[in-house]
Amino acid sequence: MTNQQLIDHGNHMMDETDQAIDRAKKVVHETVEVGTETAAALKAQTEQMSRIVNELDSIHFSIKKASQLVKEIGRQVATDRCIMALLFLIVMGVVAIIIVKIVNPNNKDIRDIPGLAPPAPTRKLLWKSD
Numbered sequence: 706m707t708n709q710q711l712i713d714h715g716n717h718m719m720d721e722t723d724q725a726i727d728r729a730k731k732v733v734h735e736t737v738e739v740g741t742e743t744a745a746a747l748k749a750q751t752e753q754m755s756r757i758v759n760e761l762d763s764i765h766f767s768i769k770k771a772s773q774l775v776k777e778i779g780r781q782v783a784t785d786r787c788i789m790a791l792l793f794l795i796v797m798g799v800v801a802i803i804i805v806k807i808v809n810p811n812n813k814d815i816r817d818i819p820g821l822a823p824p825a826p827t828r829k830l831l832w833k834s835d
Contacts, residue, residue, distance in 0.1 A: 706714070
């Protein structure tokens, strides 16, 4: 090869190398842009995940509080039912005593109930009118 051909060949190789470098720079620039966009999206998703975690913590706290309230209401209902059952038994006992006293007023096994009028005695007249 002649010197001119070698120089032309060298220039051609340098042009190809410059073009390859330009293409590589474009690829690097595009990669940096994609990386920047990815980082921004990742940051937004991280913030969104943080908000979701906070909301889940809030929901968990609310559920825990609601569970405690349900337990407390259940205890109150059970207590109310026990009190109602005891009151029912007391009322039924008083009614039973009253019925027994009315049916058999001379029964001495059952004492008189305070506040309840004693049975009316049989009437005795002091004089007889003819």
